[in-house]
Amino acid sequence: xxxxxxxxxxxxxxxAGSMAGNxxxxxxxxxxxxxxxxxxxxxxxxxxxxxxxxxxxxxxxxIRVLERWGAVKKVxxxxxxxxxxxxxxxxxxxxxxxxxxxxxxxxxxxDGELSRAEEMLESAGKQxxxxxxxxxxxxxxxxxxIKKLSAKVEGLLRFLPYAE
Amino acid sequence: xxxxxxxxxxxxxxxAGSMAGNxxxxxxxxxxxxxxxxxxxxxxxxxxxxxxxxxxxxxxxxIRVLERWGAVKKVxxxxxxxxxxxxxxxxxxxxxxxxxxxxxxxxxxxDGELSRAEEMLESAGKQxxxxxxxxxxxxxxxxxxIKKLSAKVEGLLRFLPYAE
DNA sequence: TTCTACGTTTAGAATGTTCTGAACGTAGAA
DNA sequence: TTCTACGTTCAGAACATTCTAAACGTAGAA
Numbered sequence: 161x162x163x164x165x166x167x168x169x170x171x172x173x174x175x176a177g178s179m180a181g182n183x184x185x186x187x188x189x190x191x192x193x194x195x196x197x198x199x200x201x202x203x204x205x206x207x208x209x210x211x212x213x214x215x216x217x218x219x220x221x222x223i224r225v226l227e228r229w230g231a232v233k234k235v236x237x238x239x240x241x242x243x244x245x246x247x248x249x250x251x252x253x254x255x256x257x258x259x260x261x262x263x264x265x266x267x268x269x270x271d272g273e274l275s276r277a278e279e280m281l282e283s284a285g286k287q288x289x290x291x292x293x294x295x296x297x298x299x300x301x302x303x304x305x306i307k308k309l310s311a312k313v314e315g316l317l318r319f320l321p322y323a324e
Numbered sequence: 325x326x327x328x329x330x331x332x333x334x335x336x337x338x339x340a341g342s343m344a345g346n347x348x349x350x351x352x353x354x355x356x357x358x359x360x361x362x363x364x365x366x367x368x369x370x371x372x373x374x375x376x377x378x379x380x381x382x383x384x385x386x387i388r389v390l391e392r393w394g395a396v397k398k399v400x401x402x403x404x405x406x407x408x409x410x411x412x413x414x415x416x417x418x419x420x421x422x423x424x425x426x427x428x429x430x431x432x433x434x435d436g437e438l439s440r441a442e443e444m445l446e447s448a449g450k451q452x453x454x455x456x457x458x459x460x461x462x463x464x465x466x467x468x469x470i471k472k473l474s475a476k477v478e479g480l481l482r483f484l485p486y487a488e
Numbered sequence: 489t490t491c492t493a494c495g496t497t498t499a500g501a502a503t504g505t506t507c508t509g510a511a512c513g514t515a516g517a518a
Numbered sequence: 519t520t521c522t523a524c525g526t527t528c529a530g531a532a533c534a535t536t537c538t539a540a541a542c543g544t545a546g547a548a
Contacts, residue, residue: 162456164448168441168463175437182430184348186506200462205525215508220526241516241524251473266346273339277332284328292326298364299332309415350536369495379538384496405494405546 172198173212188214189222193231193247202235202244229254260317267310274303274310336362337376352378353386357395357411366399366408393418424481431474438467438474 173194180190191212196203205223209216223245226232231254237244248254281296281303288296337358344354355376360367369387373380387409390396395418401408412418445460445467452460 161459162448162452164444165452165456165459165463168444168448171437171441171444172463172467175434175441179430179434182426188506198463198466200459216525217509217527218507221506224526243525249469251470252476262346266343270339270343273335277335277339280328280332280335284326284332288326288329292329295325295329295364299329299336299362302362303336305413306415312416352536380495381497381539382537385536388496407495 169195169198186222186225188212188218189225192219192222193226196232196245196247197249197251199246202237202246204237204240204242204244206242229258263313263317267314270310271307274307277303333359333362350386350389352376352382353389356383356386357390360396360409360411361413361415363410366401366410368401368404368406368408370406393422427477427481431478434474435471438471441467 173191176194176197177187177191180193181187192208195208195211205216205219208214208219208223212219223232226245227234230248232245232247235244235246278300281300285293285296337355340358340361341351341355344357345351356372359372359375369380369383372378372383372387376383387396390409391398394412396409396411399408399410442464445464449457449460
């Protein structure tokens with residue numbers, strides 16, 4: 161392959177890596193995805209090791225991360241014992257489904273924690289002095305507000321593209 | 325303050341901390357925000373140090389992070405030389421404005437990088453063999469697709485709540 | 489002026505994350 | 519069967535982030 165073209169490929173990969181890093185994801189996983197994305201043919205784990213200059217252990221771990229996200233898929237290549245992969249090209253779908261999944265899980269957890277806090281306030285609320293009763297009231301109000309916020313976020317999820 | 329009520333406060337704070345941690349933010353900043361959020365009165369940096377049991381250096385750094393996000397504001401308390409803070413309660417606004425800001429900056433950067441890659445392909449495209457010309461064509465197509473994706477994301481920003 | 493009560497900065501410690509390279513397991517070739 | 523070409527796992531190295539505690543600067547009190 162012409163080295164000028166390789167340069168473009170590597171530049172593209174590098175950009176994707178720092179992009180992923182910015183999103184709090186693993187930079188190598190981002191680079192791997194970018195390599196598969198820009199390649200017209202299936203790419204083997206060895207190819208990835210060669211092109212990105214990272215250990216095959218690293219590649220092994222990160223390819224499974226990408227698989228778990230549904231970002232890549234394994235393909236069979238006639239006459240080779242190696243594992244080849246291609247990118248699922250619908251990046252927006254991958255990203256939004258990850259966001260939705262994560263947020264939905266999170267809001268559920270938070271609601272649970274808040275309900276627990278409310279219970280604690282209820283059972284503490286019996287023999288309190290005036291000042292503490294006021295504090296309890298403030299806390300209840302705040303917790304209610306956060307629950308409302310959480311419901312609002314849940315509602316917004318519905319409007320993300322590629323909802324299912 | 326009644327210790328049962330303190331327990332609720334600390335539980336609330338802890339929850340917010342791990343929530344922030346999950347979002348890739350600093351857990352202490354999340355705890356600090358939660359403390360200010362649930363407190364009805366302004367809270368001093370010393371109070372934060374006492375309640376969260378972290379060093380004042382840590383508090384000093386993270387309170388400025390929160391200020392930069394517009395998540396808290398400094399308030400003057402009559403007769404005290406200390407700095408007091410209260411939470412900006414519109415969490416959703418804070419979060420969405422941070423997301424929008426971040427995404428807008430990111431998409432701009434990416435567009436720049438991609439244009440650079442396109443230029444590189446143009447200038448390399450002169451004296452290539454058949455195979456390399458095909459590769460160049462594939463790369464151009466992929467880059468165009470990503471640019472479209474980027475524009476789509478830009479467009480989505482418009483529909484986030486609290487747009488300005 | 490000196491003293492005190494703050495907030496800030498920073499070097500290095502503690503902790504967390506990611507990576508490599510070696511050891512290993514396994515399936516197919518020979 | 520043994521050998522080879524893979525992919526996987528994992529201990530510890532390399533690196534990045536976050537925290538503490540001490541030194542410092544400063545404004546107001548005395």
